[in-house]
Amino acid sequence: MSPGQPGFSTRERILGVAETLFARHGFAGASLRQVTAAAKVNLAAVNYHFGSKESLIEEVFRRRLDELNRHRLDALAAVAAKPEHTLEDVLDAFVRPALEQSMDDAGGSAFVRVLARAYAEHDERLRRFLSDNYGHVLREFAAAFGRLLPHLDKDELYWRLDIVAGSLTYAMADFGMIKRREAVGEHRERTVRHLIHFAAAGLRAP
Amino acid sequence: MSPGQPGFSTRERILGVAETLFARHGFAGASLRQVTAAAKVNLAAVNYHFGSKESLIEEVFRRRLDELNRHRLDALAAVAAKPEHTLEDVLDAFVRPALEQSMDDAGGSAFVRVLARAYAEHDERLRRFLSDNYGHVLREFAAAFGRLLPHLDKDELYWRLDIVAGSLTYAMADFGMIKRREAVGEHRERTVRHLIHFAAAGLRAP
DNA sequence: GTCTATATTTGGATAGAC
DNA sequence: GTCTATCCAAATATAGAC
Numbered sequence: 001m002s003p004g005q006p007g008f009s010t011r012e013r014i015l016g017v018a019e020t021l022f023a024r025h026g027f028a029g030a031s032l033r034q035v036t037a038a039a040k041v042n043l044a045a046v047n048y049h050f051g052s053k054e055s056l057i058e059e060v061f062r063r064r065l066d067e068l069n070r071h072r073l074d075a076l077a078a079v080a081a082k083p084e085h086t087l088e089d090v091l092d093a094f095v096r097p098a099l100e101q102s103m104d105d106a107g108g109s110a111f112v113r114v115l116a117r118a119y120a121e122h123d124e125r126l127r128r129f130l131s132d133n134y135g136h137v138l139r140e141f142a143a144a145f146g147r148l149l150p151h152l153d154k155d156e157l158y159w160r161l162d163i164v165a166g167s168l169t170y171a172m173a174d175f176g177m178i179k180r181r182e183a184v185g186e187h188r189e190r191t192v193r194h195l196i197h198f199a200a201a202g203l204r205a206p
Numbered sequence: 207m208s209p210g211q212p213g214f215s216t217r218e219r220i221l222g223v224a225e226t227l228f229a230r231h232g233f234a235g236a237s238l239r240q241v242t243a244a245a246k247v248n249l250a251a252v253n254y255h256f257g258s259k260e261s262l263i264e265e266v267f268r269r270r271l272d273e274l275n276r277h278r279l280d281a282l283a284a285v286a287a288k289p290e291h292t293l294e295d296v297l298d299a300f301v302r303p304a305l306e307q308s309m310d311d312a313g314g315s316a317f318v319r320v321l322a323r324a325y326a327e328h329d330e331r332l333r334r335f336l337s338d339n340y341g342h343v344l345r346e347f348a349a350a351f352g353r354l355l356p357h358l359d360k361d362e363l364y365w366r367l368d369i370v371a372g373s374l375t376y377a378m379a380d381f382g383m384i385k386r387r388e389a390v391g392e393h394r395e396r397t398v399r400h401l402i403h404f405a406a407a408g409l410r411a412p
Numbered sequence: 413g414t415c416t417a418t419a420t421t422t423g424g425a426t427a428g429a430c
Numbered sequence: 431g432t433c434t435a436t437c438c439a440a441a442t443a444t445a446g447a448c
Binding site: 237238239249250252253258259 | 441443
Binding site for chain 1: 230231232233234235319322323325326327328329362365368369372373375376377379380381389400403404407408
């Protein structure tokens with residue numbers, strides 16, 4: 001059941017539909033007219049509730065990322081408490097919450113694709129918004145990785161983490177496609193391990 | 207030296223600049239006005255040479271993909287000629303030509319990012335164009351992978367290949383960023399092996 | 413082939429009634 | 431909070447002179 005019309009407020013209908021359409025057509029590609037038509041609300045409602053398209057986009061992120069990053073930090077703290085934790089443990093703390101959110105509901109499934117878009121977009125304002133609000137999460141993970149990979153200098157570490165984070169996000173975005181949800185759900189445990197093994201190999205060596 | 211103005215025809219200037227701007231802002235995000243202004247040609251030139259924005263986009267793909275896919279098929283044929291070739295060999299035939307093109311010149315570097323956009327875009331017309339014109343290449347690779355992975359049924363195989371292709375494309379798009387070109391160039395050999403090892407791990411098992 | 417000027421459409425945003 | 435109507439800017443596309 002997608003967040004269509006019934007028990008949802010105008011504001012939530014807009015957010016749900018915007019998430020879906022941004023995932024499908026990109027931020028520039030999805031117009032406010034498409035969004036309001038699909039949500040069956042009035043065109044002016046977007047500006048009333050959010051002020052601008054830009055702010056609507058930010059709100060789409062905020063709604064999911066607050067929860068996602070809380071879970072990620074909780075998982076990371078649990079891992080860091082174990083004195084002998086591994087690279088795989090830290091990667092698990094990063095990947096699992098995203099994969100779980102992506103299977104919570106139809107919206108979460110769309111959001112991982114929105115997230116993949118954000119990586120692809122080089123829009124200055126969007127990047128600054130994400131960096132300002134959620135940069136500390138990535139920095140905590142980077143620090144945890146750095147402690148486990150002392151042979152890498154800072155530049156090399158950040159470069160690899162960027163690639164790993166991008167590839168993982170991309171892979172999860174693919175899981176976000178409707179047709180494959182059962183396949184991923186069935187083997188979720190194996191899927192997570194695959195991704196992690198995948199990423200750990202890239203982070204170790206040279 | 208980017209394909210700015212000097213020894214390039216109007217048509218080629220447009221293609222070069224469009225490639226860069228599509229990589230940076232997406233297909234919907236980069237307007238024809240931005241493109242023609244940056245290429246220092248007249249606004250009407252795009253429609254004269256290409257007919258429409260849609261056709262310009264297709265031409266940006268055609269220019270690079272014809273060459274890239276020829277190299278990929280050549281490499282695959284060379285691999286298939288060896289009776290005892292491995293999964294890694296096939297992956298190499300897929301990855302190496304793209305990585306080499308991405309380091310040929312500034313345009314190739316932008317193009318891998320355009321390619322990553324194409325994966326993210328769910329635009330019907332663009333997907334059909336790519337599938338119609340270059341689908342046979344992917345099918346040949348899929349067949350080669352299938353022979354090496356007989357334990358996977360067709361659905362499972364295609365699903366994994368899609369994820370692997372997406373992740374590799376994403377990783378290479380990151381390499382396409384300007385700041386990191388030397389780093390990738392220096393260790394190109396190691397980089398390729400990393401990516402391949404990465405992908406092979408995902409394709410094997412369960 | 414290239415330019416200027418313009419037609420046409422689409423999109424973001426706002427004013428003001430209810 | 432929601433709607434209608436409208437404004438204004440930006441974008442694609444074309445017509446016609448050079």
